[in-house]
Amino acid sequence: MKYTDEQICTQLFDSPSEHHGAVSPPIYQTSLFSFETFEAFTEAQSAERENYVYTRGVNPTTEILENKLAMLERGEMCKCFGSGMGAISAIFHSLLKKGDHVLFMNTIYGPTQQLMEHLENFGIEHSFVTEDAESAIRPNTRIIYVESPGTMTMKVIDLMKIAATGMRHGIYTAIDNTWSTPIFQKPLTMGFDLSIHSLTKYIGGHSDVVGGAVIGKKNLVDRIFQYGFQLNGSVLSPHDASLIIRGLRTLPLRMKQHQANALRVIEYLKTKEEIAAIHHPSLEDDSSLVDNQMTGFSGLLSFELKEGGFEQVAAFINKLNVFKIGVSWGGYESLINSPIKRNNQAELENQGMASGLIRLSIGLESPELLISDLENGFHALKKDEILSKGEVASETK
Numbered sequence: 221m222k223y224t225d226e227q228i229c230t231q232l233f234d235s236p237s238e239h240h241g242a243v244s245p246p247i248y249q250t251s252l253f254s255f256e257t258f259e260a261f262t263e264a265q266s267a268e269r270e271n272y273v274y275t276r277g278v279n280p281t282t283e284i285l286e287n288k289l290a291m292l293e294r295g296e297m298c299k300c301f302g303s304g305m306g307a308i309s310a311i312f313h314s315l316l317k318k319g320d321h322v323l324f325m326n327t328i329y330g331p332t333q334q335l336m337e338h339l340e341n342f343g344i345e346h347s348f349v350t351e352d353a354e355s356a357i358r359p360n361t362r363i364i365y366v367e368s369p370g371t372m373t374m375k376v377i378d379l380m381k382i383a384a385t386g387m388r389h390g391i392y393t394a395i396d397n398t399w400s401t402p403i404f405q406k407p408l409t410m411g412f413d414l415s416i417h418s419l420t421k422y423i424g425g426h427s428d429v430v431g432g433a434v435i436g437k438k439n440l441v442d443r444i445f446q447y448g449f450q451l452n453g454s455v456l457s458p459h460d461a462s463l464i465i466r467g468l469r470t471l472p473l474r475m476k477q478h479q480a481n482a483l484r485v486i487e488y489l490k491t492k493e494e495i496a497a498i499h500h501p502s503l504e505d506d507s508s509l510v511d512n513q514m515t516g517f518s519g520l521l522s523f524e525l526k527e528g529g530f531e532q533v534a535a536f537i538n539k540l541n542v543f544k545i546g547v548s549w550g551g552y553e554s555l556i557n558s559p560i561k562r563n564n565q566a567e568l569e570n571q572g573m574a575s576g577l578i579r580l581s582i583g584l585e586s587p588e589l590l591i592s593d594l595e596n597g598f599h600a601l602k603k604d605e606i607l608s609k610g611e612v613a614s615e616t617k
């Protein structure tokens with residue numbers, strides 16, 4: 221039977237009949253599970269993947285979340301982690317050995333890159349390529365790892381082509397699918413081996429929890445469970461799993477609203493002469509590529525001010541009140557951020573990022589409210605308020 225995403229999010233695996241009719245499943249806030257007999261204990265311990273033994277293993281509350289995420293992604297198995305980085309580290313620690321190479325495509329989340337730099341100490345190589353994976357494959361390439369859309373310039377790459385390349389060469393393909401969530405993109409159905417999420421973003425959705433997940437074939441996720449989960453120990457607490465299950469209930473609804481709000485804000489941004497470029501997959505030149513692999517758009521976008529630099533960006537951001545200044549994204553609240561710092565302009569240019577790049581996470585507030593807030597930012601640029609660093613700082617709200 222085929223279930224809709226809405227059914228999976230709202231009902232499936234909650235099993236009220238197993239919990240006295242409770243529609244919201246209980247939180248098994250326990251570190252360990254006890255047994256009637258020593259025989260039963262040793263038997264369970266010999267197959268920890270299948271039995272409740274210790275919460276740094278399988279926990280019934282977390283398992284409900286894992287079952288929902290696996291089915292949403294149309295994967296066989298999911299393992300949840302204490303953070304998105306916990307999930308990403310687990311993949312590399314479980315699937316790589318000394319001498320292996322990882323090929324990265326598209327813009328990659330900074331700490332993922334830092335992790336790979338650290339893994340160089342253990343004899344693991346990596347390199348980056350923008351478009352053509354085929355030409356960048358080495359004899360020792362073990363994983364092709366991508367983000368699509370990326371999360372700074374939101375570029376989309378051809379996932380089916382990458383999955384086919386991986387299959388042809390017997391190389392694992394893994395995608396950080398956090399931007400789209402499984403509601404708008406299901407990479408495993410396109411042939412990817414692993415889909416990864418920071419549950420901290422849209423899936424949690426309320427900016428009150430940190431978590432991660434890996435979804436894929438059973439044998440692969442079991443291997444990640446054994447090494448990258450149990451031994452690295454990045455455990456999602458059952459309490460946090462319950463918060464994320466609650467987030468999932470409204471995920472399909474929230475994603476629709478994030479999309480509608482973002483598209484409305486983009487229409488407004490298009491009218492601003494101060495902007496050199498807007499980045500969002502809805503604006504991608506190759507719309508057939510987007511249509512082939514995505515069914516919708518989240519609310520994370522960025523734009524470039526024509527006149528970049530720290531002072532300009534700070535003047536713009538400091539004038540906003542509804543958008544909060546902060547890291548992360550994907551919550552109910554709108555956020556604003558920029559990669560620019562006082563001294564990193566050259567570094568940004570090297571990475572192909574403009575010095576006037578500003579990122580917006582469009583939340584669930586009314587688009588009119590968001591637009592009027594952004595209007596204040598543009599007004600600040602027009603009014604020649606960017607006189608000196610001191611003045612900018614004194615205007616910080």
Ligand code: PLP
Pocket residue numbers: 303304305306329367371396398399417418419420430431432548
């Ligand atoms: N992947 C992407 C694209 C992210 O933006 C982030 C966090 O910002 C992560 C992974 C890491 O997730 P977490 O912060 O939950 O460890």
